[in-house]
Amino acid sequence: MSTPRIALDGIRKSFPAPRGRQEKTTVLSDISLTLAEGEFVCLLGPSGCGKSTVLGMAAGFDQPDSGILLHDGEPIAGPSPQRGMVFQQPTLFPWLSVLDNVTFGPRMAGVPRERYLAEAERYLRLVGLQGFEHHATWQLSGGMRQRAALARAWMPNPEVLLMDEPFGALDAQTRLMMQELLTSVWQATGTSILFVTHDVDEALFLADRVLVMSARPGTIREELRVPFERPRSIESLVTDPEYARLKQRILHIVREEAGKSMLAENGLCPA
Numbered sequence: 001m002s003t004p005r006i007a008l009d010g011i012r013k014s015f016p017a018p019r020g021r022q023e024k025t026t027v028l029s030d031i032s033l034t035l036a037e038g039e040f041v042c043l044l045g046p047s048g049c050g051k052s053t054v055l056g057m058a059a060g061f062d063q064p065d066s067g068i069l070l071h072d073g074e075p076i077a078g079p080s081p082q083r084g085m086v087f088q089q090p091t092l093f094p095w096l097s098v099l100d101n102v103t104f105g106p107r108m109a110g111v112p113r114e115r116y117l118a119e120a121e122r123y124l125r126l127v128g129l130q131g132f133e134h135h136a137t138w139q140l141s142g143g144m145r146q147r148a149a150l151a152r153a154w155m156p157n158p159e160v161l162l163m164d165e166p167f168g169a170l171d172a173q174t175r176l177m178m179q180e181l182l183t184s185v186w187q188a189t190g191t192s193i194l195f196v197t198h199d200v201d202e203a204l205f206l207a208d209r210v211l212v213m214s215a216r217p218g219t220i221r222e223e224l225r226v227p228f229e230r231p232r233s234i235e236s237l238v239t240d241p242e243y244a245r246l247k248q249r250i251l252h253i254v255r256e257e258a259g260k261s262m263l264a265e266n267g268l269c270p271a
């Protein structure tokens, strides 16, 4: 078997307790997962189970207390342009044009314009923003801003993209369009994607595999392979009995784990 792009093995992570309290909060108890080259994996789980913490560690923003964290078999010691991150709120500079936002990294690094312009135009075309290069980002809709953020994340040609509910703030129609668009850019680039979502339909539309996390302290409770051929159409998927079975299974686990979280928050032990 080839080396995975990203591998987490036995990751444990705790954070200091809020002021005035002694004990630490253990957020992740034993997380092991892999992301293969070109694979699309979705991470689902109840609120607060540690999904963003997993992404942050894979990005190199934070280190685990124990366990192994690897990119192509090498330890992840800090952030790298090979691992891009996309957040729910696109972190764009509102006063800059779309093109200046997308090319911000190479411009700040002093790369000559002719070396990055064709690449920027390619990504703007892939995300459907050709013709909007010179608009300021405050002039764009939420979906268009997130498309600009995608083009910017792809500019360094990262091997891995880590996405933290990137479509969570969009309306249902825009969200569907963004899922189709993301799938087509992913297929055109071959980037490995680890994608956090709360939306089971989104996970089943996008992913090759879905990993469902337990309540905090988070661990991977179940892994489901998503068998549907690509390109996928949401209209066909929703009539597929296998889609209904997978959706029911994931909803069942997430509800069960969310129930455990509520009991723990109220100081009660799950039965």
Ligand SMILES: Nc1ncnc2c1ncn2[C@@H]1O[C@H](COP(=O)(O)OP(=O)(O)OP(=O)(O)O)[C@@H](O)[C@H]1O
Residues within 6 Å of the ligand: 015, 016, 027, 045, 046, 047, 048, 049, 050, 051, 052, 053, 054
């Ligand atoms: N830097 C930090 N310091 C202290 N606690 C933190 C820190 N980062 C995260 N936490 C805590 O860790 C837990 C997990 O947070 P995280 O954001 O990873 O969960 P999540 O599954 O992504 O949540 P959600 O689904 O609600 O976005 C939360 O209780 C959060 O308060």
